[in-house]
Amino acid sequence: MISSRTVVAIGLGLALCAGLPLQAADGDAEAGKQKKQMCEGCHGIAGYRTAYPVVYSAPKLGGQTVGYLVKSLQDYRDGARKHPSMNGVAASLSEQDMADLAAYYTGAN
Numbered sequence: 453m454i455s456s457r458t459v460v461a462i463g464l465g466l467a468l469c470a471g472l473p474l475q476a477a478d479g480d481a482e483a484g485k486q487k488k489q490m491c492e493g494c495h496g497i498a499g500y501r502t503a504y505p506v507v508y509s510a511p512k513l514g515g516q517t518v519g520y521l522v523k524s525l526q527d528y529r530d531g532a533r534k535h536p537s538m539n540g541v542a543a544s545l546s547e548q549d550m551a552d553l554a555a556y557y558t559g560a561n
């Protein structure tokens with residue numbers, strides 16, 4: 453005979469396994485490539501070098517690590533890192549968007 457307490461414990465265990473996002477979203481570089489249009493106006497075209505450095509005044513994203521890119525975007529979204537443009541941009545991104553964009557940019561140059 454299984455006690456109701458055991459049933460509750462099993463149910464909770466299953467709920468924990470199935471429901472909670474225990475790790476960060478997996479990034480999809482192809483999806484990120486589709487989403488990066490809104491970044492390019494400021495961050496330039498990956499791999500492109502302009503003769504006028506002033507055009508490249510937003511930091512280069514290509515080749516930075518996934519962890520750094522995602523953390524930066526989360527910090528802008530949460531206000532831990534402040535910049536009016538990036539706070540606005542990051543607020544419009546989901547965790548999946550951030551993961552996808554990071555996956556794309558880490559492989560760009």
Ligand code: HEC
Pocket residue numbers: 487488490491492493494495509510511512513520521524525533534535537538541553
């Ligand atoms: C309106 C211009 C603008 C747009 C659009 C924009 N950015 Fe930025 N971004 C900036 C500027 C300027 C900074 C530097 C801000 C600072 O000093 O904190 C920055 C910083 C960043 C950083 C931190 C880089 C570092 O080296 O610390 C990341 C990551 C980033 N942006 C990602 C993105 C992504 C992804 C998008 C598109 C979804 C995007 N940005 C769109 C202007 C922009």
